Amino acid sequence: MLLQTTDLTIRFGGLAAVKGVNLRVHRGExxxxxxxxxxxxxxxxxxxxxxxxxxxxxxxFEGEEITGWAPSKIxxxxxxxTFQLTSVFPALSVWENVRTxxxxxxxxxxxxxxxxxxxxxxxxVVEEETNRIxxxxxxxxxxxxxxxxxxxxxxxxxxIAIALAAxxxxxxxxxxxxxxxxxxxxxxxxxxxxxxxxxxTVVLIEHHMKLVMGVCHxxxxxxxxxxxxxxxxxxxxxxxxxxxxxxxxxxxxx
Amino acid sequence: MWVLALQQVxxxxxxxxxxxxxxxxxxxxxxxxxxxxxxxxxFYMLGGMICFTLMEKLGMNYFVALPVTALxxxxxxxxxxxxxxxxxxxxxxxxxxLTTFGLSMILRDVAQIIWGADPLELSSPLAxxxxxxxDIFLTQQRIFILLSGVTIIGLLYLFIRKxxxxxxMRALVxxxxxxxxxxxxxxxxxxxxxxxxxxxxxxxxxxxxxxxNVYPTMGELPLVKAFAVVIMGGMGxxxxxxxxxxxxxxxxxxxxSFISLGYADAISFAILIGVLLFKPQGLFGKKA
Amino acid sequence: xxxxxxxxxxxxxxxxxxLPILFKGAYVHHVLVMCLIFGFSALGLNLxxxxxxxxxxxxxxxxxxxxxxxxxxxxxxxxxxxxxxxSTMVIAAMFGxxxxxxxxxxxxxxxxxxxxxxxxxxxxxxxxxISLTRGPMGLVGVPVPRIHLGSFDYExxxxxxxxxxxxxxxxxxxxxxxxxxxxxxxxxxxxxxxxEDLASSIGIHPFWIKMIAxxxxxxxxxxxxxxxxxxxxxxxxxxxxxxxxxxxxxMVITGGMGTVMGPVIGAVxxxxxxxxxxxxxxxxxxxxxxxxxxxxxFFPEGIMGLVNRRLERKKAVSSQPPGRGxxxxxx
Ligand SMILES: Nc1ncnc2c1ncn2[C@@H]1O[C@H](COP(=O)(O)OP(=O)(O)OP(=O)(O)O)[C@@H](O)[C@H]1O
Ligand SMILES: [Mg+2]
Numbered sequence: 001m002l003l004q005t006t007d008l009t010i011r012f013g014g015l016a017a018v019k020g021v022n023l024r025v026h027r028g029e030x031x032x033x034x035x036x037x038x039x040x041x042x043x044x045x046x047x048x049x050x051x052x053x054x055x056x057x058x059x060x061f062e063g064e065e066i067t068g069w070a071p072s073k074i075x076x077x078x079x080x081x082t083f084q085l086t087s088v089f090p091a092l093s094v095w096e097n098v099r100t101x102x103x104x105x106x107x108x109x110x111x112x113x114x115x116x117x118x119x120x121x122x123x124x125v126v127e128e129e130t131n132r133i134x135x136x137x138x139x140x141x142x143x144x145x146x147x148x149x150x151x152x153x154x155x156x157x158x159x160i161a162i163a164l165a166a167x168x169x170x171x172x173x174x175x176x177x178x179x180x181x182x183x184x185x186x187x188x189x190x191x192x193x194x195x196x197x198x199x200x201t202v203v204l205i206e207h208h209m210k211l212v213m214g215v216c217h218x219x220x221x222x223x224x225x226x227x228x229x230x231x232x233x234x235x236x237x238x239x240x241x242x243x244x245x246x247x248x249x250x251x252x253x254x
Numbered sequence: 255m256w257v258l259a260l261q262q263v264x265x266x267x268x269x270x271x272x273x274x275x276x277x278x279x280x281x282x283x284x285x286x287x288x289x290x291x292x293x294x295x296x297f298y299m300l301g302g303m304i305c306f307t308l309m310e311k312l313g314m315n316y317f318v319a320l321p322v323t324a325l326x327x328x329x330x331x332x333x334x335x336x337x338x339x340x341x342x343x344x345x346x347x348x349x350x351x352l353t354t355f356g357l358s359m360i361l362r363d364v365a366q367i368i369w370g371a372d373p374l375e376l377s378s379p380l381a382x383x384x385x386x387x388x389d390i391f392l393t394q395q396r397i398f399i400l401l402s403g404v405t406i407i408g409l410l411y412l413f414i415r416k417x418x419x420x421x422x423m424r425a426l427v428x429x430x431x432x433x434x435x436x437x438x439x440x441x442x443x444x445x446x447x448x449x450x451x452x453x454x455x456x457x458x459x460x461x462x463x464x465x466x467n468v469y470p471t472m473g474e475l476p477l478v479k480a481f482a483v484v485i486m487g488g489m490g491x492x493x494x495x496x497x498x499x500x501x502x503x504x505x506x507x508x509x510x511s512f513i514s515l516g517y518a519d520a521i522s523f524a525i526l527i528g529v530l531l532f533k534p535q536g537l538f539g540k541k542a
Numbered sequence: 543x544x545x546x547x548x549x550x551x552x553x554x555x556x557x558x559x560x561l562p563i564l565f566k567g568a569y570v571h572h573v574l575v576m577c578l579i580f581g582f583s584a585l586g587l588n589l590x591x592x593x594x595x596x597x598x599x600x601x602x603x604x605x606x607x608x609x610x611x612x613x614x615x616x617x618x619x620x621x622x623x624x625x626x627x628x629s630t631m632v633i634a635a636m637f638g639x640x641x642x643x644x645x646x647x648x649x650x651x652x653x654x655x656x657x658x659x660x661x662x663x664x665x666x667x668x669x670x671x672i673s674l675t676r677g678p679m680g681l682v683g684v685p686v687p688r689i690h691l692g693s694f695d696y697e698x699x700x701x702x703x704x705x706x707x708x709x710x711x712x713x714x715x716x717x718x719x720x721x722x723x724x725x726x727x728x729x730x731x732x733x734x735x736x737x738e739d740l741a742s743s744i745g746i747h748p749f750w751i752k753m754i755a756x757x758x759x760x761x762x763x764x765x766x767x768x769x770x771x772x773x774x775x776x777x778x779x780x781x782x783x784x785x786x787x788x789x790x791x792x793m794v795i796t797g798g799m800g801t802v803m804g805p806v807i808g809a810v811x812x813x814x815x816x817x818x819x820x821x822x823x824x825x826x827x828x829x830x831x832x833x834x835x836x837x838x839x840f841f842p843e844g845i846m847g848l849v850n851r852r853l854e855r856k857k858a859v860s861s862q863p864p865g866r867g868x869x870x871x872x873x
Contacts, residue, residue, distance in 0.1 A: 049743060071742035081743050089736035100729040104745035107726040166744040290651060341839050347651055348597045352795075352838045355788055359831030367824065474784075478662065481655065516670040523659040523666075530656050531644045 001060075002027040002201055003079070003170055008047060008057035017043040019225045020057070025170065030192060030202045032216035032233065034209075036246055040225040041205045042084055045172050049081050050074040061170075076104050080168030084175050084205075087159030090148035094139050097147050097158055099130045101165035130165065137161040137191065152179035160191065170201045177208045189215045213237065221245065261390040262507040268396040269465075270503020271403030272458040274496045276476060277483035278410055279454030285427045285489050286447045288347060289339055292354040294480055295473025296361035297452040300327050301459025302468030303369050306376045316378050316464075323460045324453040331452025332445055339448070340441075358473075365470040378464035399461045404496075406457060411492045423447065427489075455480075475519055482526040555713055562705050571701030575773055577813040578708040582766025583786075584793040584805030585715060590759035591791075592799035593723065595735025596752055597650070600641075600657030601763055602790045603664050606781035608634050608764025609771035610668060610675065613684040616772070623687035623772050630768045631761045638760030639753070646752050658787075665782035680778030684771045701773075708769050712806070715762060720802045731755050732800070785827060792834050798846030807845055 003025040010018045018040045025031055033041050046052040048059060050071040058067045066074055089097050106126055134140050137157050142150060147158055156176050163171055173192075177185050185208065192215050196202055206212050212219060213233040221229040221236055223245035229236050236242055276298055283291045304326050308319040338353035380394035414420035425433040426443055434440050458476070459468070466472070483502055487495035502522060510518035562571050583605050590598045611633050615626040645656045668675050675681065687698045687707060698704045722728045730751045733741040738748050771777050789812060797808025812833075816826055843851065 051739065051742075070747060071739075072745050072747040075743055075745040083740060083743070086737060087740060089733055089740065091736055092732065096729075100733050101744045103726045103730055103733070107730070107745075162740070162744060290655070338835055345842075348654065349838050349842070351597070351599075351651070351654070352788075352791055353835045355784075355791075356831035356834030356838070359785065359788055359827040359834070363825065363827040363831075478659070514670075517666060520663055520666045523662050526659045527644070527656055527663075530648055530652055 001025075002062060003048070003203075004060045005048070006058045006060075008044070008059065009055050010043060010047060010052055011055045016055075016225050018047060018054075021222075021225075021227055023220065023227070025201060025203055026218075028196065028199065028201055029217045030196055030204060030215055032212040032219035033203060033205045033222065034207070034212055034219060034236075035222035039222040039245075041222055042174055043225075044222065045081055045174055045203075045205065048074075048172060049079060075166060075168075078167060078169030079172070080163040080166050080170070081172035082156075082159040082163055082174055082176060084178075086155075087174075088147040088150075088155050088162065091146060093144050093146055094150070094158055095130065095134065095143040098133055098139075098161050098165045099126070101162040102126050102129060104166050133161050133165050136194070137164070138187065153181065153184040156180060156188075157191070160195075164195070164200075168200060170203065171195060172203045172205075174205045175207065176204070177206055177211050185211055209237075257389045258511060259508065262511050263504050264387075264390050264392055265396070266504030266507030267500055268392070268400045268503070269462065269507065270500035271400050271407075271496075272462050272499075273476070273479050273483050273502055274499025275403050275407055276455040276458040277480040277487065277495050277499055278407060278492060279451030280480045281484045281487070281489060281495060282414075282423070282447050283451040284484065286423055287339065287444050289350045289354065289448075290347075290481075291448075291451065292351060292477065293334065293338075293358040293361060294451070294455050295475075295477030296358045296365075297327050297331060297455035297473070298459035298476045299365060299468070299470060299473035300330060300361065301456030302376060302463030302472060303365055303374075303459075303470075304456070305460035305463060306369070306374050306468055309376070316380075320457070320460055324456045327456030328449040328453040332449045334452075335445060335448035340444070358477075362470050362473070369468075369470065371470060373467035373469040376460070376463040376468050381464055395464050399465075402457075402461065406454070407492065407496055410454075414492065419443070419446065475522075478526065479522045482522040482529075485526060485529050555709075558709055559706070562702050568701055571705060573814060573817050575701050575705050575708055577810045578705070578712050579766050579769050579773065580790075580793065580813050581712050581806045581809040582715070582769070583763050583790045584797065584809040585712075585719065586759040586761075586763030586766070587790050588794045588797075588799065588801075588805040589719070589731070589762060590755050592794055592801070592805070593728070593735060594731040594752060594755040596646075596756070597654040598645075598657045598756065598759065599654040599787055600659070600661030601759055602786045603661030603782055604634055604638070604760045604763040605767040605770070605786065605790075606668070606777070606779075607637060607664055608767025609777045609781060610681070610767075611764070612768035613681045613771040613777045614674070616685050617681060617683065623685065624689075626772075627765070627768050630764055634764030635757045635761045638757040642753050642756040642760075646749055646756065661782065661787075665779055668779040668782060675779075678779055680776055680780075681771075682776055684775045684777065686775065687772055704773055708773075711765065711769070715765070716802060716806065719762075723802065727751070727754065735800070785830065788830055788834050792830065792837055794844075796833075796837050796841065796844050798844030798848070798850070801844070801846035801850060804844050804846035 001024055003023070005021055005023045008018055008021045008023070009016060021044060023044070033044070035041055043052065047054050050066075050069050050073070053068055058065055060066065061074075061077060061079060066077070066079075089100060092100065131140075134143055137160060139154065139158060139161060142154060147155065150158060156179070160171070160173065160176060177188055180188060189211060192202055192204065204212065204216060216233055219229075219231065219233050219236045220227055221239070221242050228241045228245060229239045231239070276294065280291060280294050283289050283294075301323055305316075305319050305323040308314040308322055309316060314322065334354075334357055338357050339350050342349045342353065378395045378398075380398050383394040384391050385394060385397060414423060422433070422438045422443055423446075425436065425438060426440060430440060455473075455476075459473070463472070479502060483495055483498045486498035486502070502525065505525075506518050506521050509521050562574055565574070583602060586604065587598070587601050590596050590601060608630050612623075612626045612630040615621045615629055616623065621629065641657065641660045645653055645660070648656055669677050671677070687704075689696045698707050723731075730741065730746045733744070733746055734748050734751055741751075742748055767781075770781075793808035793812045794805045795808070796811060797806065798804025816829070819826065819829060822829075
């Protein structure tokens with residue numbers, strides 16, 4: 001078990017946006033997280049990455065309890081995410097965006113000497129890694145464009161590249177296909193598979209069902225803050241609770 | 255000792271009602287337009303100055319001069335809003351902070367050129383008439399200030415709560431874009447809000463000016479005090495602001511006579527810092 | 543590219559070094575020194591505001607604070623300038639920590655206003671703690687920097703000599719500053735400005751990184767104050783005036799927020815301009831205020847921002863395959 005929550009709950013005033021969620025993420029899988037609007041998916045990501053503190057319940061990563069850690073500390077152990085809205089540094093070039101995201105494993109250059117941390121990382125190593133990630137994400141051609149000038153789809157890809165540059169081991173993607181055209185969506189599916197084959201575990205929030213069904217090994221369905229179903233994509237899409245939860249929502253179920 | 259304290263509380267309430275009045279103007283501008291009006295203190299100063307001119311140069315009666323002053327400053331505020339705020343729609347929040355800051359520098363020096371740097375005496379006909387209430391006494395001017403402060407605040411409260419325009423204002427506080435979609439003329443509301451805000455400051459300046467004299471830099475401290483009161487009272491909460499203004503007035507007045515005159519003005523800064531540190535969101539009801 | 547950059551820097555420093563020789567006279571030298579001294583204020587504000595994106599309205603007060611600390615250390619404790627300056631830097635950083643710790647828990651407007659409230663409290667202390675600061679009378683007789691080794695005795699008592707002292711200091715500061723901005727720490731500042739949540743999601747701790755930026759900004763600003771105190775030989779609470787807040791912001795914005803050299807250029811412009819308009823001293827706030835409004839509305843990118851955008855555009859156009867992403871923000 002790589003990442004696990006136990007009875008995770010958060011309340012905003014009276015509303016429990018996430019209640020009693022027991023999520024299990026296995027090493028090396030692509031896990032889909034679906035559910036109608038307002039189901040609590042983003043909130044669950046915010047809990048996992050430390051942006052929100054749970055009202056009760058715990059989160060464990062590789063057996064270590066990380067409940068209540070600061071987001072930066074959680075990122076440093078390898079849980080990285082993209083954001084549903086802006087997941088880039090708008091006024092920086094694409095290259096600078098990725099380069100900046102290498103912070104976690106390069107920061108010791110300044111303070112490391114004083115604190116006796118890991119050996120300094122050579123500039124050339126960092127630049128090589130930056131270039132590799134840019135090429136991998138297909139953003140090579142746009143390396144000098146400012147992030148805010150990218151198309152919507154490219155901004156999403158840059159968001160993923162940033163998370164990769166931070167050496168994520170679990171990658172939490174919040175609606176990465178939003179605003180993408182069909183061709184870009186196919187490219188995204190390929191990218192997600194490639195990321196997994198590099199040994200990164202992926203958790204994917206997505207409304208676009210074709211993508212979820214095509215790429216996920218397992219799917220967890222959230223509605224009104226609770227897990228209502230869990231299983232293979234095929235099982236889940238047949239589950240009557242799931243169909244009921246989606247009733248009245250215009251969602252394309254494959 | 256007790257008599258002195260009581261006297262200071264009474265004086266503090268008078269001044270505090272004016273802090274509350276101008277703070278409501280500042281709160282409306284911040285809440286509706288998301289602008290920190292750094293020239294609020296200068297509108298306060300202009301209130302005192304213009305009232306002085308109306309009375310001394312045009313021989314106007316104080317009670318006529320008061321509303322005329324407020325109207326004049328509202329118009330100045332309207333013009334100022336067009337120049338320093340309207341062009342910055344959708345730009346980061348600190349831009350209007352800086353332009354209204356620039357405006358405050360301009361207004362202060364313009365006032366100095368027109369009226370000179372020395373304090374001028376704004377003589378209200380009520381200034382020398384004393385009223386004795388038990389052990390303490392107040393001038394009629396002070397009583398007039400307190401009563402008109404509370405009255406105007408009450409009227410503002412009713413306006414915001416009951417009037418159609420006031421409701422539109424409140425809709426803007428909740429969600430600008432939604433309000434615009436509902437057909438509310440947000441630009442007109444912005445103009446009205448800023449003019450109204452400027453007028454509250456002018457009123458306070460013309461009323462308090464009769465106690466403390468008027469001079470070009472008189473607005474510097476009231477600005478911070480108004481901001482401290484807004485933060486204490488909380489956004490969109492007229493009663494909260496009224497109480498906070500009165501509390502600040504009393505606290506300062508007591509500090510001035512029991513601690514030290516030099517540090518009395520520092521109280522508002524200390525309150526400002528304290529509240530922001532210990533209850534920032536709680537008192538605002540709106541995320542920073 | 544690298545070599546041409548280095549040559550550019552050397553030419554710039556050379557030109558700066560020639561200025562007092564080309565333009566003679568004590569008054570001109572005085573203005574030149576003040577340009578560099580304000581350069582430190584602008585550099586400090588630019589670090590926290592331009593790079594790290596935190597509108598620390600109270601920061602310019604650290605100029606006066608630095609001046610007071612340095613003046614007090616040399617007058618009350620008899621420390622020479624060479625000890626007073628580094629001590630001032632350390633003490634200013636400590637003040638930065640004490641003020642930054644509470645303030646940095648707040649965001650945006652509330653952070654800015656709270657720093658300003660602290661600045662005002664410093665002003666009250668300077669005006670009212672008479673036994674320490676002599677209040678509004680100010681501290682007089684701040685000693686000038688002096689090198690005294692055996693029979694060697696050299697005083698920086700003229701504007702001409704002082705200019706080179708401050709020039710050396712600002713060159714070193716700008717050089718360190720531009721190096722810092724290429725380290726992970728420097729990039730972290732910018733990341734926080736650009737998207738604070740995203741920054742924390744890649745392992746940057748916003749609070750502590752902002753704290754480092756704020757303390758550095760306080761230190762740099764205080765260096766300017768220290769140089770000022772030992773140059774004018776006088777410190778008074780006047781230096782806490784809000785006028786300097788406006789002035790420093792104009793310098794930074796006009797020069798170009800978030801560029802390395804921009805603020806220094808802005809400082810030169812807005813130190814010289816008030817001098818040019820000296821005859822109309824009583825209008826200085828009107829001028830400064832008007833310029834502040836105009837610059838914020840019409841010139842938000844500043845001089846260096848504009849220059850960089852020209853360069854960017856060339857670079858982007860030449861390295862883009864046609865039809866892809868090369869467009870530059872039209873605003
Ligand atoms: N910080 C917050 N304060 C109060 N309520 C919140 C907060 N964050 C989320 N909520 C509420 O929690 C519920 C779940 O929101 P969440 O954003 O997690 O939904 P979601 O599943 O991501 O939906 P979508 O598919 O629309 O992105 C919503 O009702 C939302 O209003
Ligand atoms: Mg969501």
